[in-house]
Amino acid sequence: MxxxxxxGTNVANxxxxxxxxxxxxxxxxFQGAASAKDVPSQEAAIRRAVIYLxxxxxxxxxxxxxxQALSWPRSGASDGSGDAIGDxxxxxxxxxxxxxxAWAELQSAGxxxxxxxxxxxxxxxxxxxxxxxxxGAEGSSIDAHRTLVMGALDTIIGLLAEDxxxxxxxxxxxxxxxx
Numbered sequence: 001m002x003x004x005x006x007x008g009t010n011v012a013n014x015x016x017x018x019x020x021x022x023x024x025x026x027x028x029x030f031q032g033a034a035s036a037k038d039v040p041s042q043e044a045a046i047r048r049a050v051i052y053l054x055x056x057x058x059x060x061x062x063x064x065x066x067x068q069a070l071s072w073p074r075s076g077a078s079d080g081s082g083d084a085i086g087d088x089x090x091x092x093x094x095x096x097x098x099x100x101x102a103w104a105e106l107q108s109a110g111x112x113x114x115x116x117x118x119x120x121x122x123x124x125x126x127x128x129x130x131x132x133x134x135x136g137a138e139g140s141s142i143d144a145h146r147t148l149v150m151g152a153l154d155t156i157i158g159l160l161a162e163d164x165x166x167x168x169x170x171x172x173x174x175x176x177x178x179x
Contacts, residue, residue: 003043008073008088010064016050017072018095026099035106042106049101052112053094057161063087080158093156100152112149 006014018026020042027034035042054070060077062068072094077085085091104111153165 001043003046006070006072006090008063008086008090010068010073012069014069016046017070017090017098018046020046022095023099023102026096027103030099031103035103037106042102045102045105045109046098048105048109048112049098052101053098053156056156056164059159059161060085077159085159091156091159093159097152097155100148100155104148104152107148 003016003019004011004014005019006017020039023042023046024034037045050070056071058071058074058077060074062071063073063075072090073088074085075087079085079091079093101112150165157163157165
């Protein structure tokens with residue numbers, strides 16, 4: 001089913017800030033070629049990227065309140081330079097970040113919501129002299145896509161109420177409160 005694009009007018013059931021053809025053009029422009037994956041796979045990647053982005057702590061308030069399907073458009077928002085963002089505006093940075101995160105999801109579905117089991121990262125294969133055999137497939141680790149995901153977050157950092165890029169701070173805070 002095609003992406004329903006939020007254009008700043010409170011589109012009912014919106015599930016993206018840019019559609020699949022726009023994403024495909026971004027792929028050509030920034031990745032050198034469009035993905036060989038089919039349209040439904042690309043649309044699913046876009047939706048996963050939007051769900052991820054929708055969970056972030058944005059500046060301002062939803063322009064249309066709780067009835068609004070997605071976290072943007074917002075009122076009272078400004079960018080990292082302090083420039084006001086219109087109440088019906090969908091920032092270009094947000095759309096670019098959506099594309100970058102959708103691309104990461106196309107390369108490795110679920111990368112934005114990974115299930116990490118550090119115990120499975122390697123296997124003990126010798127007991128007399130310890131030797132490890134890596135068991136993960138090439139490109140399947142979170143670190144393989146970290147640059148792209150962090151780049152997408154860098155793109156929107158000025159629109160966020162807090163910096164979500166430093167996971168270590170969250171771990172330290174969580175352990176300090178609950179540890």
